[in-house]
Amino acid sequence: MKKQAFLVQNIQETLALLSVDPFQPRLRTHKLKGELKDSYACSLGYNLRIVFKFVEYEQKQAILLESIGTHDEVY
Incomplete structure (x- = not known):
């Protein structure tokens, strides 16, 4: 569970930076x-x-998310 919580937080932080x-x-x-x-x-x-x-x-210019995953999953 800790790993999932960390992953969710990491995704949120990255999306905030991306925006x-x-x-x-x-x-x-x-x-x-x-x-x-x-x-x-x-x-x-x-x-x-x-x-x-x-x-x-x-x-306005926007960002469209296509996928989130491991290197092998998204390429």
């Missing part, structure tokens, strides 16, 4: 290639990633 500055160095945000070439990924600890896209929503 303020998607290219904050701590996130290690990078553009993806191949089938995911329109997407970006950021790190959520050692082996977890958040894959997302920049989209327009109500005439």
Whole structure:
């Protein structure tokens, strides 16, 4: 249970950083290639990633989350 609580907190903190500055160095945000070439990924600890896209929503730039999981799960 402690691991899950830590994971939830880590996801919340990362999403908060992502919403303020998607290219904050701590996130290690990078553009993806191949089938995911329109997407970006950021790190959520050692082996977890958040894959997302920049989209327009109500005439503003927004972040659309595509997946959260281990490196192997999201790529």
